[in-house]
């Protein structure tokens with residue numbers, strides 16, 4: 001049965017533009033996500049477009065489009081609030097792909113007080129993003145080919161990490177990345193980071209879809225508690241997470257604490273993971289006021 005689905009996907013899939021892009025760049029690539037955001041079925045003939053529509057309507061891609069909407073909503077609210085305080089905003093997305101969602105955001109926000117830098121390891125994604133921004137006349141979105149896991153982390157008021165940690169399996173590298181972002185960020189800076197605690201089609205995806213190197217795309221789910229704990233351990237506080245209506249993707253906002261050491265001590269006293277035995281018998285005596293360490 002699985003072999004039949006796989007054969008049908010490979011033979012009929014070539015008619016669909018989305019499946020062609022996924023096969024070429026990897027189904028977890030920024031190029032793939034940009035196509036999903038566009039959400040316009042394309043392909044060879046009516047059959048190809050029909051297959052493409054089914055592909056674009058799959059639950060995971062519907063979740064990705066909701067994640068995009070939630071990201072844009074979140075970033076808009078932050079920029080508008082900063083604007084009302086007379087503050088300009090520099091946003092860096094460390095793995096933006098071609099960054100279509102950030103070009104959309106820049107267009108809708110307008111103004112000269114927002115600068116967005118889209119970074120990505122993939123030279124094709126960076127080139128596509130530059131072309132798209134130029135075609136739309138959006139000058140305040142710039143692009144940089146950069147490895148998010150090596151080299152200097154960005155300095156920005158808002159750092160976005162969308163869809164990167166979900167495709168990484170090396171948890172130590174993810175934690176080091178969050179810590180480096182926190183270290184480079186000014187006090188009060190915000191991390192906007194996505195998570196993926198659930199996906200209903202893990203097996204189907206591992207069977208049919210491939211990463212850029214042609215290996216099966218095996219998703220690694222991570223609980224919201226885990227992602228939030230890593231943020232706290234990196235000195236972030238006031239972490240708020242909301243999920244899409246499908247329960248697949250989350251968007252978390254975390255504020256870099258003024259007193260990172262105090263925030264980290266707090267994490268040691270009150271670990272976020274309920275399965276971890278509590279190291280400090282007196283922790284329950286902490287009052288809510290004591291929980292807010294850096295205000």
Ligand SMILES: C[S@@+](CC[C@H](N)C(=O)[O-])C[C@H]1O[C@@H](n2cnc3c(N)ncnc32)[C@H](O)[C@@H]1O
Nearest residue numbers: 029030033095096097120121122147148162163
């Ligand atoms: C799932 S896509 C997400 C793209 C975009 N952030 C979004 O949400 O639509 C993951 C992106 O991470 C990029 N990527 C993977 N490893 C990276 C690394 N070490 N440094 C920078 N970008 C990386 C890929 O090239 C790809 O564009």
